Amino acid sequence: MSRPRVVVAGLGDSGLLTAIHLARADVDVVGISSKPGLVSGQELGMRLARPEAWARDYRVGFDRFRRLDGAELVHAELTRLDPATRTVTVDDGRATRAIDYDVLVVATGVSNGFWRRPALQTEAEVTATLAQAHEQIAGAATLLVVGGGAAAVASAYQCATRWPALRVTLAFPGERALPQHHPRTWAHVRRRLLAAGVELRPGHRAVVPEGFDCDRITAGPVAWSSGPEPLPADAVLWAIGRVRPNTGWLSADLLDDQGFVRVGPDLRIAGLQDAFAVGDVAATDPLRSSARNRADKLVAANVRAHLAGRPLGEFRPARRRWGSVLGVEDDGLRVFTPAGRPFRFPAWTVGAVLQPWIVRRGIYRGIRDLPR
Structure with missing residues (x-):
């Protein structure tokens, strides 16, 4: 008996983490991305001022993520969803093709300025965009x-x-x-x-x-x-x-008045039993906070629960934004709680503890080093 196929549409910050969590399950994961690797929408200030330092942590080739070794990765733009046949259509710039799924996770994010664009890009084009700004x-x-x-x-x-x-x-x-x-x-x-x-x-x-x-x-x-x-x-x-959801490939009946994907508390897309949405594209709450409150874990767990016929968990949105605001400073990284209180990671811990242990190993479950 073949394993269920889970298609993760969009491999930005939320989609990538969702795919990594699903890679532990007894499913076949297919990730679709218009970029050749992770090009994070986080830390715009650092991206502009120190692009080489930013790229070390926020621009990572998909082949470096250990948990994606068994996943199928598709570098293409999404052009259409057909819920009746359970397929998505993609265009890689040369040809279009349909990809079937048993469960779909929509994580295509939003467009917001020059730093978050949905267009299909090569490595060279990403590099040129970073350098120009x-x-x-x-x-x-x-x-x-x-x-x-x-x-x-x-x-x-x-x-x-x-x-x-x-x-x-x-x-x-x-x-x-x-x-x-x-x-x-x-x-x-x-x-x-x-x-x-x-x-x-x-x-x-x-x-x-x-x-x-x-x-x-x-x-x-x-x-x-x-x-x-x-x-x-x-x-x-x-x-x-001026945030614009990347949902032009979805039918209007799946979207709210602003074009974001309508979801229930369990992050299932309204009107579809076998599709979920997570991240900035999902209309979870006024802040669309599933992108910043580790809802990637919840949606991956709900996909597994759906396939097993178990009850699904519910997302509880935060009332305020929280986290890093200024990015890495000379004396470290300040992370603000929902109550507005800062916690500072000292400068030496950012490169020695935070990124290698908490982020690369803890959150992403292992990232290979670049060859020397």
Whole structure:
């Protein structure tokens, strides 16, 4: 008797972890990715300021993940789902083909700026994208970061500390940035930003003309709907949260009004018994927090329970965002709790303990070193 086939559609942060957990089960795992390896959407600031350091931990070839050794990996774009025949159609740039499944996990994530795009890319294209953004900022005298989320805040901080001569301004629409985090988090982060020389501009909501491309680094000036004078800048980083779910390959009846995948508390896709969704693409709660609360473990467990006819567990979303905000700093890595209290991993532990033991061995269950 053949083993059940589980297709994981999307191998970003959430999809990859789901596939790794499922690799322990008595199933055949097929992972589909438009990228040739993990190109994480995490730590944008470090990616811009220190791309080589970022790539060591956040750009990892799929062949280095030990738990994926038995999985089938497909480098292609998803173009269609047919629930009736239980198949997904993919396009690898040369041909299309259908892949059948017994259970489907949708983890295709979202598009958000130039750093999170669903397009099919080669290794060389990924490398060029990373280098281009870094070089644009490295060659600027002034940088304006527009947005108040973690990506904007971390980018302003990392660029200010990487290039002390660079004049960095962070402009955000509310009285404070990080509105989805606990106020204590912003109070602490604000002090770190000011100490790094970042100029803060609260109450600045950018005017974004219709059809304007925010998915690239542009040049100023930037105008504001709230009234202040336009701000000039050599480089403008748009991190304004224009998140778009990567669900163009799914039918509208599976999506909510914003295009995210409708799911129940057990992360099963509404209307489908043999399909689940996890990560930023899943409409679990207003924060879509299954991407950041280890729901990859839950969805993998629910897939196994579904195949065995057992009851499924339920996802409990967090009320606030939490975790790392600024990324790795000179004195270590600060992780903020949901209550806004920071816990600092000392600098020496990041490379000696956190990444090799907690992340690579503990979370990813083993990552092979690059050949010397």
